[in-house]
Amino acid sequence: MSLIVSTSPHLRSRTDTASIMRDVVIALVPAVIAAVVIFGLRSLLVVAVCVAAAVLTEFLYEKGCKLPVTVGDWSAVVTGVILACNLPVTIPLWQAAFGSIVAILVVKQLFGGLGRNFANPAIVGRIVLFLSFSKTMTAWVFPDAVSTATPLAVMAAGGKLPGLLDMFLGVKGGCLGEVSVLALLIGFVYLLVRQVITWHTPVAFVGTVFVLSWLLGGDVLYALNQIMAGGLMLGAVFMATDYATTPSTNSGRLIFGLGCGILTVLIRQWGSYAEGVSFAILFMNILTPYISKWTRTKPFGGVKA
Amino acid sequence: MAQRKLHGVHVPHRKHTADLAAVDMGCPAMVTIPMSMHIGAPAKPLVKAGDTVTVGQRIAEVGGFVSSPVHASVSGKVKRIEDVLISSGRKVPAIVIESDGLMTRCPDLKPPVIENQADFLQALTDSGIVGLGGAGFPTQVKLTVKNLSQIEAVIVNGAECEPYITSDTRTMLDNPKLVLEGARLLQKYLEVKRIIFAIEDNKPQCIAKMQEMCRQETGMEVASLPAMYPQGGEKVLIYHTIGRVVPEGKLPLDAGAIVINVTTLASIARYVRYGIPLVKKCVTVDGGAVKTPKNVIAPIGTPMADVFAFCDGFVKEPKKVLYGGPMMGIAVPDLNQPILKNTNAILALDEEEAKLPPTTACIxxxxxxxxxxxxxxPAEIEAAYERQDVEALAELKVNICxxxxxxxxxCPARRPLVQTNKLAKAQVMAYLKAKQAKEAAKK
Structure with a gap:
């Protein structure tokens, strides 16, 4: 009889990296369903292409570099789905795939793979596409194939917005996964219940945008429209809560959310882009090491050296 | 804003043996009794090969101030004194006794005569009792308090927060009177004003039993604590019962508290009443590989193999065998390892339970x-350890882990964080020591 000798603990919780990533994918399902309902089946095609490109890129890179293949941890799937949610349904498929390749290859793998990247891969993928293919990235088409403007563009131009209920359900122009606030909130609740994320960043992020918009815009309706428009909900729930690129303490997460909120409002109010969420998160990603340093926990009974 | 409760994790309880009263396994053929079953200096053998010994006879004396004597747990003949490897990685002498199967009691055993605090502490030394919750700190050392008014409360640790283990549960249910007597001894000789029996709320029978015991007493109370691991950790228990923080590098006494394990307390009372030193131990025998999990009373020094055999052996091949629970227990290399004074459980895990999960990247x-x-x-400690930054490790206070x-x-990535903490701790301790020496030299 040979016995295994290892250090304690000899018991592990059931949650592992793959189950966490799978939970994030499950939490995104309502948003994808909403996209199919609102924009049609092509949404699914975009999601499939993004996921396939992300997983394949990771697989080929790791094979090529003779690294252990980690596609089984579902993290590339998460990146693919989130990137797809950040694209308009009409995006040419090769562009969608290109976004995934940039996200996985440049942002994730070249920085050392899972957990070592400093910026959110999906966000950089989105920004690269946005800057490279501005035309297709802002071609907002409604289900009836009528071109439309996003609520943020409408607000900037001073036009007429969809009603609050339509804003909430997602009957409006926008990226395929960002439009339905309802679907995103269902995903948020799921992630909270499964303890995948904490409430701190999303609540601080959305709360800050709400309060600042109210102060700057002067009325509640405007503030409500601001928090339901654009990529705010998607960003706050799914991208500003990415583990590797955000602080790992709750106080740090509050600061991160607050910073994201302030930057989003600044860009939306005074920037030349209608949308500010992805730039705000990317900027805060870069600040994360500093926030982490400022928000270290205080050891119990610890005495200053 | 003060933190109300300390963090922890929810572990599966697996207290399969909670309702099983402890059964005496009888006499093993041979016992191996190491001279170091406690924190501190190893005991010094008083016997040599060929000597005849009886149960309860002192076979080794204290080897220093922080030390504990050792008593024969069976009657028979000393076969040899040999060096054995103990779980700390040190080699210490062990007395091997071949049992004559009679369990003849040492004729000199009689209850100690106690008139004052000094007598009480001497009795504790003679009893060979050490902290039975796991650490094995000699009890007389812990209870040697110069200024008795410093003790605001004694917290009797019946939390038993490790999965599987129910030996303290059985102490409270099988010997509640001994627990109570132990508490009274503390009141009498250490002038303790407040005694708190701290028990996790997954043991309602124990809570009810101890409440019943406390009803007629003054200065004794029961604290029902949420089942949370590590509720039974000393610092955690002190904070959750009397709200005090034990500062880094200080003792519980500096926060006005003494924490004593409930089985330790009962053992003290047993010695004072009957004069029987610590020669037997109730251990929980469980784990997926064990056929009939039980609470077994085994003589100290009994090989694990005999105790497992008393539980009808194995249903599956054991792949990992532990002293203690799965959270802090120590894995042993073979089944010849003896039951020690501070062994409260032995677990035999099957293949599924023993499987080592692959480690992946920190997310x-x-x-x-x-x-x-x-x-x-821990994540930052691991990063600092990997880059061998001792200063950062000291700043992160890994030494209080x-x-x-x-x-x-x-950890969802299954990283060996506590293992890294242990390695880092050693480095930080050495670093702090060197720093202190340097500062002392300056003065």
Whole structure:
């Protein structure tokens, strides 16, 4: 009889990296369903292409570099789905795939793979596409194939917005996964219940945008429209809560959310882009090491050296 | 704003043996009794090969101030004194006794005569009792308090927060009167004003029993604590019962508290009443590989193999065998390892339970930080350790880590965080010592 000798603990919780990533994918399902309902089946095609490109890129890179293949941890799937949610349904498929390749290859793998990247891969993928293919990235088409403007563009131009209920359900122009606030909130609740994320960043992020918009815009309706428009909900729930690129303490997460909120409002109010969420998160990603340093926990009974 | 409760993790309870009263396994053929079953200096053997010994006879004396004597747990003949490897990695002498199967009691055993605190402490020394919750700190040393008014409360640790283990549960249910007597001894000789029996709320029978015991007493109370690992950790227990923080590098007494394990307390009372030193131990025998999990009373020094055999052996091949629970227990290399004074459980895990999960990359989820009872940052400690930054490790206070294992338990990437903490601790201790020496030299 040979016995295994290892250090304690000899018991592990059931949650592992793959189950966490799978939970994030499950939490995104309502948003994808909403996209199919609102924009049609092509949404699914975009999601499939993004996921396939992300997983394949990771697989080929790791094979090529003779690294252990980690596609089984579902993290590339998460990146693919989130990137797809950040694209308009009409995006040419090769562009969608290109976004995934940039996200996985440049942002994730070249920085050392899972957990070592400093910026959110999906966000950089989105920004690269946005800057490279501005035309297709802002071609907002409604289900009836009528071109439309996003609520943020409408607000900037001073036009007429969809009603609050339509804003909430997602009957409006926008990226395929960002439009339905309802679907995103269902995903948020799921992630909270499964303890995948904490409430701190999303609540601080959305709360800050709400309060600042109210102060700057002067009325509640405007503030409500601001928090339901654009990529705010998607960003706050799914991208500003990415583990590797955000602080790992709750106080740090509050600061991160607050910073994201302030930057989003600044860009939306005074920037030349209608949308500010992805730039705000990317900027805060870069600040994360500093926030982490400022928000270290205080050891119990610890005495200053 | 003060933190109301310390963090921890929810572990599966698996207290399969909670309702099983402890059964005496009888006499093993041979016992191996190491001279170091406690923290401190090893005991010095008083016998040599060929000597005849009886149960309860002192076979080794204290080897220093922090030390504990050792008594024969069976009657028979000393076969040899040999060096054995103990779980700390040190080699210490062990007395091997071949049993004559009679369990003849040492004729000199009689209850100690106690008139004052000094007598009481001497009795504790003679009893060979050490902290039975796991640490094995000699009890007389812990209870040697110069200024008795410093003790605001004694917290009797019946939390038993490790999965599987129910030996303290059985102490409270099988010997509640001994527990009570032990508490009265503390009131009498250490002038303790407040005694708190701290029990996790997953043991309602124990809570009810101890409440019943306390009803007629003054200065005794029961604290029902939520079942949370590591509720039974000393610093955690003190904070959750009397709200005091034990500062880094200080003793519980500096926060006005003494924490004593409930079985230790009962053993003290047993010695004072009957004069029987610590020669037997109730151990929980469980784990997926064990056929009939039980609570077994075994003579100290009994090989684990005999105790497992008393539980009808194995249903599956054991792949990992532990002293203690799965969170802090120590894995042993073979089944010849003896039952020690501070052994409260032996677990034989089957293949499924013993499987070592593959370690993957840290995803920086922060779970280790959110669940550390002492608010440490295991992920950052690991990073600092990997770059061998001792200064950063000292700043991160890895030296106060109690090695409870919450961080490793909760880590979704299955990283060996507590193992890294242990390695880092040693480096920080050496670093702090060198720093102190340097500062002393300056003065």
């Amino acid at each position: 920086k989820c922060g779970r280790c930080i959110a669940h550390c009872p002492l608010n440490l940052m 109690m090695e409870c294992g919450c961080c490793s338990f909760i």
